[in-house]
Amino acid sequence: MARSLNRKCLECSKLPTEEVRQLHGPQGDGCWDDSRCHKRRSHYRHRGERNATRVLKRQLQQQVTQPQLVRLCVSTPPVSSAVLILYSEHPDNFKDGIPIHAIGAELWVDNQRQAQIEPIHCFGMRGDKVTALLPQILEAFSEYVGNGKRFTSFSVKVHRHVRDCPLRPCPFHPD
Secondary structure, three states, X not given: OOOOOOHHHHHHHOOOHHHHHHHHOOOOOOOOOHHHHHHHHHHHHHHXXXXXXXXXXXXXXXXXXXXXXXXXXXXXXXXXXXXEEEEEOOOOOOOOOOOEEEEEEEEEEOOEEEEEEEEEEOOOOXXXXXXXXXXXXXXXXXXXXXXXXXXXXXXXEEEEEHXXXXXXXXXXXXX
16 A cells, blocks of 8 residues: 655645755754655655556556457358268267267358258168268258359268257157
8 A cells, every 4th residue: 555645745845945944954843854855855746747647557558458349341252161960979089980870960151050951860870871861961052052052061060969969759868
């Protein structure tokens, strides 16, 4: 916490040096000290300016550390993305040998989901049948977009756990 002001020194700083030496020197009350008082008077005279400068610096630092958010309006053509959703028992450690419970897909244009293919249960299907579903899904999305864009692969593959499978009835979800 800051030290409190000495009212006597504050009043003294406003007076000329000769007058202060007469009032507070050896002929006066004796509180004048040549080694301390010149510095102290300067401090009291300029403290308002120094405090104002300190406040300004602090405000500028706060403005620098808190950048303002600027949004750019960039006109770009809409970006279409095909997302493959795989439901399995080990989504965090998915490998080729892990059986797939269900497959779903979503079509995203910019930040909005435009179309969705409901998940299809894959248990009981052979691997080649599951693999044959993928080009069919991509073809359906290509027809849905209809601007001549052909999806040749999925932009993103999302792995979800079997317990998140929305299909009912499902052997993993006894209802």
